[in-house]
Amino acid sequence: MKINKVFASLILLASMSGFSQNQPTLESMNKMRNWNFGLPADDPNSNVSGSQYFTEKFSLAKISVIDNQDFEVRYNAVKDEMEFKMDGKILWLKKEDSLTVSFLLEKKVYEFLSYEYKSNPESGYLVRKSNNKKVNVYAKEKITYVPFKDAINSYEQPVAAHYKKEKEIYLIGVAGKIFEFPKKRKDLVSLFPDKKADIENFLKTNKIDFDNANDLIRIANFANNL
Numbered sequence: 001m002k003i004n005k006v007f008a009s010l011i012l013l014a015s016m017s018g019f020s021q022n023q024p025t026l027e028s029m030n031k032m033r034n035w036n037f038g039l040p041a042d043d044p045n046s047n048v049s050g051s052q053y054f055t056e057k058f059s060l061a062k063i064s065v066i067d068n069q070d071f072e073v074r075y076n077a078v079k080d081e082m083e084f085k086m087d088g089k090i091l092w093l094k095k096e097d098s099l100t101v102s103f104l105l106e107k108k109v110y111e112f113l114s115y116e117y118k119s120n121p122e123s124g125y126l127v128r129k130s131n132n133k134k135v136n137v138y139a140k141e142k143i144t145y146v147p148f149k150d151a152i153n154s155y156e157q158p159v160a161a162h163y164k165k166e167k168e169i170y171l172i173g174v175a176g177k178i179f180e181f182p183k184k185r186k187d188l189v190s191l192f193p194d195k196k197a198d199i200e201n202f203l204k205t206n207k208i209d210f211d212n213a214n215d216l217i218r219i220a221n222f223a224n225n226l
Contacts, residue, residue: 050163052078052143058085063093064100073101075110077143078163080124082110095123113138115171115178126171126178130217132224137216138178140169170216174223183210188219195226 058072063084072085082093082101093099099112110125115138126138144166149159170181174191182188189199202222208215 048145048161048163050143050165052076052163054141054143054165058083059103059105061101061103064098064102065096070104073103075101075125075141077141077165078145082125097123101125111138113178117169117171117180129170129213130220130224132220134174135220135224136173137181137213137220138171138173139213140171142166142169168213170213172216172220181210181216192223192226195223198226199223 053074054077055074058074060070061073061084063069063071063073063082074083075081076083076092079092081095083090084093085091093101095112097112097114101110103109109128111128112124113126114121114123115126116122117140124140126140129137129139142165144164146159146162146164148161151158171178172181172191182191185200185203188203189196192199199219199222202219206218208219210216
């Protein structure tokens with residue numbers, strides 16, 4: 001048993017050594033095809049309670065614009081930026097359409113996409129929740145900075161500045177466009193005018209919670225296969 005543990009440790013060390021040796025340097029990255037990156041700006045709110053990250057730890061990920069390389073990456077949900085380690089520095093990825101960051105252990109994929117939210121055009125990193133050809137579900141993760149709020153009377157307590165984790169926003173991708181997932185059945189059905197009866201029947205025969213990601217994925221999978 002001890003021999004097996006030692007052998008496993010040697011394999012782990014060897015793989016870690018190989019990973020570090022295969023990492024590109026800042027100099028080599030600058031020579032790649034217009035692949036831009038920069039240093040994150042100083043954070044004036046660094047002493048604020050809470051975190052800008054759902055997961056502060058860096059994790060191995062593949063970046064779509066770089067072939068045959070794994071990187072240590074984390075997602076800054078306040079700045080909507082992907083940060084990665086390089087030559088002992090923390091850098092951020094240039095935001096560009098269809099950039100994909102795939103976290104290997106978590107099996108979680110972020111894509112930088114254009115979408116519509118509350119009738120306003122936006123762009124940012126979305127978490128892909130399904131992997132269909134025609135209809136997909138995405139989630140927008142967000143953490144907001146809440147500034148200090150003083151008490152307005154003797155009955156209140158001042159509220160310290162902090163970072164607040166927001167509820168995930170779900171979006172649906174249909175016909176090449178991404179927008180907020182409808183909260184009402186009639187609005188969802190209207191997205192599929194040619195399959196109205198099928199969608200209505202699916203919703204009637206299945207208990208669907210429009211706040212549950214798994215149920216939204218079920219809808220997308222069904223609509224995708226029509």
